[in-house]
Amino acid sequence: MIAEVVTQEPVLQFEGVSRVHGSGPTAVRALGPVSFKIRSGELVAIMGPSGSGKSTLLSLAGALDVPSSGTVRLNGRDLANRNPAELSQLRRRTVGFVFQELNLLPGLTAVENVRLPLELDGHPLGDAHQRALEELSHVGLRDLADRFPDNLSGGEQQRVAIARAFVGPRSLLLADEPTGALDSVTGESVVRLLKKQCALGRTVVIVTHDAAHAGWADRVLYLRDGEIVDETVASTAGAGGIES
């Protein structure tokens, strides 16, 4: 009974969350207050002009930053008041991050990059390696597992980063412009991959300037000056025609 209630809880929930830098007359409100919920299996895109608070929102969601007010809940639990050990465990086991660039450690091969979070989490090497290879297969890069990042294209590097962000039991992926540096077709293959991960029950929040990529999302939240000013929900109803 209780388990059922827990699984219905949103994966991520912001309740009146704001982030203010500095104080007094020079204070900068980077975000909020904003409130929203993201359910398991959803792909949500965040759009908005530069400086509108998109990266701030992702950092708060991934416990890389702390709100000035309000509550961020991950799987129902308030992120506040967790000690550093709990938070770093959270980042190894629950939430994965993909940044726009410089995602991978250049001295490690693709598979070594992907298995790193598992090693840090104390998994035996053989097991970590095996799981990392599986995760690389999910992103279609099993064959390139032993390449170093320098010998991978930008799109391939992003896919490795996605594999690393998802490796282990992690179920929530936060991606800040993962398609920013990619051409349309490669960018689309990355979004397609994220969509597939959602179909497997994982949850993805992606920041993008690219409406064509945001179009893959179940919901698009549009930020302006730190506030959510619009939300578009994809209809799931049966096929409708295209009106010209």
Add this chain to the structure above:
Amino acid sequence: MSVRNSLLALIAAQPAHGYGLKSEFESSTAGEWPLNAGQVYTTLSRLERDGLIIPAGDSGSRGEAGELDRRAWEVTAEGREALARWFDTPVENRSPRDEVVIKVLVAIATRQANLRQVLQTQRSATMKRLQEYTRHKIEADPDEQLAWLLLLDAMILRADAEIRWLDLCEQRLKQLDEERGS
């Protein structure tokens, strides 16, 4: 012009009847450009008049108007040249006229509306349309429905461009306001 040249291209690819051409044209353009039979036959008789197509083989028992739809057509040498010219010539002179563009420009010029609201409302609607196209795209089979897929790509990128333009309008105006304010 594009219907005329498209029918010419289909006949050049393979001699065809009027009724077949209608459905071939519609499927190669993913059903986005429905033709009526009258339009097809008018176009065919103009193509014939201009010497770009002739009745196929000797089957051409040149009947009366009523028989027109039973004729198969084939392309002439002149027809092939005309077709090559069409493919070699880029499409020019696109009009920037578009209701969204006009509405926004008029809103700015006349100040009869809350511009931010106009931009936001349009942005939201276009985004929703884009999501809809994307859903169709996800469902489309790239082997069986290539024309449909490419058409959706075109619609998606157009919607994307419109959204970028709406964002740009908003940011330019914001910049102007700030410059004037300071």
